[in-house]
Amino acid sequence: MTRNRASLAYVSDDxxxxxxxxxxxxxxxKKVSELITLCGIQACAVIFSSYESKPEVWPDSSEAQQVITRFQNTYARDETRNLNQESFTRQRIAKVSAQLKKQRKENSKKEMNLAMFQCAEGGSMDDEAMVDPDELDSLAQENINIINNKMHEFI
Incomplete structure (x- = not known):
């Protein structure tokens, strides 16, 4: 049986x-105590109320002060590690640019392979391919080395 949702409204009766x-x-x-016990963490609760002149601190002021100090020190240390939006964007652009450069190089290599195999089948080099002869020679040598290595594996 499910519980009905409690309506979150201001309680008008004092x-x-x-x-x-x-x-x-x-x-x-009780929940903070359970968190501390079950999860093995440091936690505290500070409650400001119109019913009390001072804020209520749980578990006690000294423990809460230790938790708050630790939080502030951690936050200050992490703040220097965290990136602002501009540096994050710059890093992301650099990473994507490197990926783009790698992909273009891979595409160029595939185009040269295609042009080389078309020539090997008796076709002609298309002007559209715009293949650098030195790069084509390098790729042909690389493919020959791969073939030779495969042949030596079978022998």
Missing amino acids: AARKITYKKRKKGLA
Whole structure:
């Protein structure tokens, strides 16, 4: 059986609001305690209320101060590690540019392979292929070396 959703609305009756506040505060302290126990973490709760002159701190002020100090130190250290949007974008552009350069090189190699095999079948070099003869020679030598290595594997 599912529970009905509680409506989140301001409690207009002062007495009922104070009772609700005390119940929720107790539940919040219990949840923080469960987090600390079950997950083995450091946690604290600071509750500011119109019912109390000072904020209520759980578990106690000294432990909460340690947790808050540790959080602030960690946050300051992580802040220097985190990137701002501009540097993130620059890094991403550099990475994508490198990928594009690699893909263009791969495409060029495939075009030269295609042109080389078309020539080997008796076709002619298309003007569209715009293949650099030195690169074509290098690719042909590379393919010959691959074939020779495969032949030596079978022997």
